[in-house]
Every structure is written in C-alpha cells, then in structure tokens.
Amino acid sequence: MxxxxxxxxxxxxxxxxxxxxxxxxxxxxxxxxxxxxxxxxxxxxxxxxxxxxxxxxxxxxxxxxxxxxxxxxxxxxxxxxxxxxxxxxxxxxxxxxxxxxxxxxxxxxxxxxxxxxxxxxxxxxxxxxxxxxxxxxxFGRRELLVVGPPEEAAEILGKVLDLPRGWFRVHCVLPPERLAELPGRLREVDAVLVVPSLARGDKADILNACLKARREVFLVPDLYDIMLSRAGLTQLDDLPVVEVQDIRLTWPQRMVKRVVDVALAGLGLILLSPVMLVCALAVRFTSPGPVLYIQERAGLAGRPFRLYKFRTMVEGAEKLSGPVLAEADDPRITPAGRFLRATRLDELPQLFNVFRGDMSIVGPRPERPVFVAQFMSEIPDYRYRHLVKPGLTGLAQVSGKYTTAPADKLRYDLYYIRNYSLLLDLKILLQTIPVALGGEAARGYSNGTDPVRRAAIHALVNGSREAAAGKEAGKL
Known part of the structure; x- marks a missing residue:
C-alpha cells in the first residue's frame, strides 16, 4: 500500500x-x-x-x-x-x-x-x-468520522457509501452525547463529517478540535450556514461585526436576469423549433392523448402558474393514484416519454413560460402546490426557495440527482439564491449539458435500498448505539 x-x-x-x-x-x-x-x-x-x-x-x-x-x-x-x-x-x-x-x-x-x-x-x-x-x-482512502444523531447520520451514510470505493471509509458514527471522545477519535481518522442538526456550540467545539488536530471537516449546511456564506465583515466603531444582507435579488439583478431570460428564451424558441416539432410528433404518434401536458406549479412567492411540457406519461396517469412522484422504471412513462425525460427535451415548452415571465432560465425547479405544502410542513426553510422565479434548470439539478432528497435540493437552491450572479447562471447552463447527456432525469424516484448498503449503515449506526449503551451501563 x-x-x-x-x-x-x-x-x-x-x-x-x-x-x-x-x-x-x-x-x-x-x-x-x-x-x-x-x-x-x-x-x-x-x-x-x-x-x-x-x-x-x-x-x-x-x-x-x-x-x-x-x-x-x-x-x-x-x-x-x-x-x-x-x-x-x-x-x-x-x-x-x-x-x-x-x-x-x-x-x-x-x-x-x-x-x-x-x-x-x-x-x-x-x-x-x-x-x-x-x-x-x-489522496483517497481517508478514514471518515461521522458526528451526529444516529438516525440523521444514517441518511448521510447512504450518500457516503454511494461514492466510488477508495475515497472514504467510514470509521464510525459518534453521537452528540459522546463528543468528549472526539479528541481521541481524531487520532484514528483523517476527516470529520458533521450533520446539519447539531447544535452550534457542538459544531464550534468540533471545528476547534479538528483545527488543532489538522483534520479536514465536511459540514452539511443549514440555512444559518448558507446565509453566512456571503456575509461581509464590517465594524461598529472598533467592534468587528458580520453583516448578513437580505437573501432576495436586488432590482438591478432582477432586471438583468429578466433581459437575459427574454433573449435566451426567444433565441431558443427560434433555434429549437425544429426539435420541438419532432418531439411533438413523437408524442402524438406513439401514445394517445394530447401533445402538451399542462400542470399547475408554484412560482415566485408561491403564486401558482400553468407549466407546459411535452407529455411523457400515458393519459390520465394520476386519475387513480393521485399526485405522486415518478418512480424508477415507472410503467406510466411512455417509450417516447422515457427518451424525452432522459434528454430533458420534455422541458422545452417551458421556454414559453420563461418568455411570459412565469419562470427564469436558471432557478429552483417549480414544484406542484400539493408537494410544496407537504415540504413546507416538513422543512420550515422551504419557503425561501420561492424568493426567486423557478427555472428550467438549477444548481440542484446539475449538482444533485432526480432522487436527491428535497432537503438536500433545498440546500442547493438556497445556496444559489444567496450567491446569485450572472456568472453562476452561465456555469449552471453549461453544466446542464453533460447532466442531460447522463440521462439522470429519466431514472425517477427510487424507493428501494441496496441490501448490502443498508446492512453496512445498520452496522455503523447500531455500533455507535451499542457503544453508548455500554458506556452508560458502566456508569451504573
């Protein structure tokens, strides 16, 4: 080795x-x-x-x-x-x-x-x-210590174990009640991954210990951390303070973004009209039903609007099931629809939405009101993603997957809003091309878990619980 x-x-x-x-x-x-x-x-x-x-x-x-x-x-x-x-x-x-x-x-x-x-x-x-x-x-093969409650750490471990072999090996999960063991544990690991729900004081202690031990820290951010990402240092008299400004786009930013949206949407509608015609014919002649699928989505400030896309499912796909997310190998998806989803060509009619002002070229993807209500009840910070217009593509789409959890997509969306710039929009547009080539959008939501990975997560989480229980028993 x-x-x-x-x-x-x-x-x-x-x-x-x-x-x-x-x-x-x-x-x-x-x-x-x-x-x-x-x-x-x-x-x-x-x-x-x-x-x-x-x-x-x-x-x-x-x-x-x-x-x-x-x-x-x-x-x-x-x-x-x-x-x-x-x-x-x-x-x-x-x-x-x-x-x-x-x-x-x-x-x-x-x-x-x-x-x-x-x-x-x-x-x-x-x-x-x-x-x-x-x-x-x-530089791979690093021993990774995960710090956080076992239930939340289990979700994070699923992401870590999905990485290619050779980058990280999970050493163990350290729950908050055993943070006193951290200095000793740091001698056995190379990096520490911190879950977002950990208390601020605990995060500060972990960061201090890692700095002293010269260990890397991976911090899963929450809204507080994202808001500080663009904070500027200023002073009140001789007192240094960090100024956190409003997360909303300024009016010059909104104006420039709108001009770019109209220009790109108009150009796209002209140049891509032959492609859209072929897509429409493919939908029309491969399955009965309308060419376009019109659906209500939540836009700026949560206001509903009518979103257009090429139909990729059989007609009346949700009559019996009601609103549900598409799953991997969903039988409701038509053969032509599977290809359109894989290449994201089904989203092209949304250029009309951009031209009308309902959407932007880049921004958080618009969700259906029923799912927005569900996510807002589960994730209080979800409402902040409606501070900008929804987009054809976004940071969550080029950085995550179709199956990425809503909470993780929200982190990407909030980071985009907090760090918005025209250059960031251009980067996201460029990165959308290889993502579309990868066909990630066609895979749908996967509600299954690999049994090998599930067993590994179970062993790591239960190992931390057993150690904690043994420690408590030793005190009695």
Missing part, C-alpha cells in the same frame, strides 16, 4: 497540474489532426492561421472547462467528469470555428477541426481518467 500523503502543498501542486494537462491534450489533438491531414509537411499558411487563433482557443478551453466544474475536487465518480470533458471539447470546437471567422483565419482547414474533435476527446478523457485514478490513489 502506498504511503498516505497529507501535504497541503503537494495536494495543491497536484491539483494545479489539471489545467496545463488539459491544454496540452487540446493542443495535442490539433497537432495530431494536422499531421494526419498533411503528413510531415504542414503548409505554412495553414499552420500560421492555427497559431493566430491558438492563444484564444487555449483561453476558451480553460473557460469552458472551468465553467463545467472540471477544476474543483470531484468525489462523485469518473463518468460525470468524462461527460463534462466531452462537453468542453464541443465548446472548444465551436469557439475555434468562431475565432477563425473573427480573426480572418480562413486558411485554418475545416478538415483539421473535424479530425481534432475526436482526437481531443480521446486525449482529454484518457488524461482525466488517469488523473482521477492517480489522485484517488494518492
């Missing part, structure tokens, strides 16, 4: 190899395509046209890759990374074609561009595959 490396400098150095490696693979793909096209004698005019656009193409590659989230730590698996890399390559090709036109680089052969795209895809995906595995080999 290799020696575990905890050097922060080495970890940062390892991470900063990503961008140069990506650039090398992208430019290497261009060079190989020139060699395949012209052999060993590349015409000077063609090569000089390439050199003219080279700096801008490299910059575009870095911007696309950064916008797709490829320069942040990834624990969730390799396939999302590869899908994002392929999307980035497509963006680089489009940017290079535009640059050759703007910079009058007409001698740049189009055949080289066509050859470069698959070569770059293979090179970048191979590089990312090797990097991901080597990075996990060096």
């Amino acid at each position: 290799p020696v575990k490396i905890r050097s922060r400098f080495l970890k940062s150095l390892f991470f900063w190899l990503l961008a140069p490696g990506d650039l090398l693979m992208v430019l290497g793909g261009f060079y190989l395509s020139f060699v395949l096209r012209f052999g060993g004698h590349i015409p000077a005019a063609n090569w000089h046209a390439f050199l003219r656009v080279l700096p801008w193409t490299g910059l575009a590659a870095l911007l696309f890759f950064a916008g797709l989230g490829l320069y942040r730590y990834q624990y969730n698996g390799l396939m999302p990374v590869l899908r994002a890399a392929v999307t980035g390559i497509l963006g680089v090709m489009a940017a290079t074609m535009a640059l050759t036109f703007w910079l009058r680089g007409f001698a740049f052969p189009r055949s080289v561009l066509v050859l470069a795209m698959p070569l770059q895809g293979v090179l970048v995906c191979t590089w990312r595959y090797l990097y991901w595995h080597v990075h996990r080999w060096f």
Whole structure:
C-alpha cells in the first residue's frame, strides 16, 4: 500500500497540474489532426492561421472547462467528469470555428477541426481518467468520522457509501452525547463529517478540535450556514461585526436576469423549433392523448402558474393514484416519454413560460402546490426557495440527482439564491449539458435500498448505539 500523503502543498501542486494537462491534450489533438491531414509537411499558411487563433482557443478551453466544474475536487465518480470533458471539447470546437471567422483565419482547414474533435476527446478523457485514478490513489482512502444523531447520520451514510470505493471509509458514527471522545477519535481518522442538526456550540467545539488536530471537516449546511456564506465583515466603531444582507435579488439583478431570460428564451424558441416539432410528433404518434401536458406549479412567492411540457406519461396517469412522484422504471412513462425525460427535451415548452415571465432560465425547479405544502410542513426553510422565479434548470439539478432528497435540493437552491450572479447562471447552463447527456432525469424516484448498503449503515449506526449503551451501563 502506498504511503498516505497529507501535504497541503503537494495536494495543491497536484491539483494545479489539471489545467496545463488539459491544454496540452487540446493542443495535442490539433497537432495530431494536422499531421494526419498533411503528413510531415504542414503548409505554412495553414499552420500560421492555427497559431493566430491558438492563444484564444487555449483561453476558451480553460473557460469552458472551468465553467463545467472540471477544476474543483470531484468525489462523485469518473463518468460525470468524462461527460463534462466531452462537453468542453464541443465548446472548444465551436469557439475555434468562431475565432477563425473573427480573426480572418480562413486558411485554418475545416478538415483539421473535424479530425481534432475526436482526437481531443480521446486525449482529454484518457488524461482525466488517469488523473482521477492517480489522485484517488494518492489522496483517497481517508478514514471518515461521522458526528451526529444516529438516525440523521444514517441518511448521510447512504450518500457516503454511494461514492466510488477508495475515497472514504467510514470509521464510525459518534453521537452528540459522546463528543468528549472526539479528541481521541481524531487520532484514528483523517476527516470529520458533521450533520446539519447539531447544535452550534457542538459544531464550534468540533471545528476547534479538528483545527488543532489538522483534520479536514465536511459540514452539511443549514440555512444559518448558507446565509453566512456571503456575509461581509464590517465594524461598529472598533467592534468587528458580520453583516448578513437580505437573501432576495436586488432590482438591478432582477432586471438583468429578466433581459437575459427574454433573449435566451426567444433565441431558443427560434433555434429549437425544429426539435420541438419532432418531439411533438413523437408524442402524438406513439401514445394517445394530447401533445402538451399542462400542470399547475408554484412560482415566485408561491403564486401558482400553468407549466407546459411535452407529455411523457400515458393519459390520465394520476386519475387513480393521485399526485405522486415518478418512480424508477415507472410503467406510466411512455417509450417516447422515457427518451424525452432522459434528454430533458420534455422541458422545452417551458421556454414559453420563461418568455411570459412565469419562470427564469436558471432557478429552483417549480414544484406542484400539493408537494410544496407537504415540504413546507416538513422543512420550515422551504419557503425561501420561492424568493426567486423557478427555472428550467438549477444548481440542484446539475449538482444533485432526480432522487436527491428535497432537503438536500433545498440546500442547493438556497445556496444559489444567496450567491446569485450572472456568472453562476452561465456555469449552471453549461453544466446542464453533460447532466442531460447522463440521462439522470429519466431514472425517477427510487424507493428501494441496496441490501448490502443498508446492512453496512445498520452496522455503523447500531455500533455507535451499542457503544453508548455500554458506556452508560458502566456508569451504573
């Protein structure tokens, strides 16, 4: 087994190899395509046209890759990374074609561009595959201590055990009543995961202990933590205070967002009209019933509006069952509907909702009023997601899954509202493409649990309870 490396400098150095490696693979793909096209004698005019656009193409590659989230730590698996890399390559090709036109680089052969795209895809995906595995080999295999009530920790453990093997191994669950054991436990682990319901004083004690022991801390945020994420330090006389501003968007932000929404929705309706026509025909001729499915959803400030989408279920799917979430392999979904859900093409009619002002391009996904009432009774902070217009896509959709719990989706939505910017909207739009390619939207809600994983969670949670009971018995 290799020696575990905890050097922060080495970890940062390892991470900063990503961008140069990506650039090398992208430019290497261009060079190989020139060699395949012209052999060993590349015409000077063609090569000089390439050199003219080279700096801008490299910059575009870095911007696309950064916008797709490829320069942040990834624990969730390799396939999302590869899908994002392929999307980035497509963006680089489009940017290079535009640059050759703007910079009058007409001698740049189009055949080289066509050859470069698959070569770059293979090179970048191979590089990312090797990097991901080597990075996990060096910096993974960390012992993780989960701190929190066993019932809540069990939900968190389900997420941790879903991660690819090799990143974390759950050491144990430490309930709040045994926090006195934390300093000793920290000598046995590499990182600590803290559940959101823990008292603020306990969180502060855990953070202090981890800082002293130089251990990583993963904190599942609640509303208080998210609100502090954009808080600014100011002062009253010589007293330092943290100023927490209103979570709502300012009127200039709302105005810019609306202008961008109208422009993108109008452009999308024009460019995607042939695709929407094909989708409508597919729905019409593969199952009886209307092409569009119109449903009431909760919008800004909870006000209801009529949402449009292509019908993906059999007509009258909820007549007997009432409003229920779609499940994995739901028999009510039509064959055409399954494809439309997988590619998210069923959402295209919502461009009309955006154009009308009911929705935004980016924002929390709108829910049905019956589910909103249910979630608000279970999660008091749920009402804050209605401070902005709902969106076609959102941070919860590109970061989570269809089966992500409402409380976890809410954390993403509140973080989006708290940290809103036009740049964040652009990043979410970019990251929606590889997510749609992954077909996550078609999988539905899964109400089953893998028995192996369930057994592992049961053993970890019960182990913490038994230890606590043994400790109490020892006191008597």
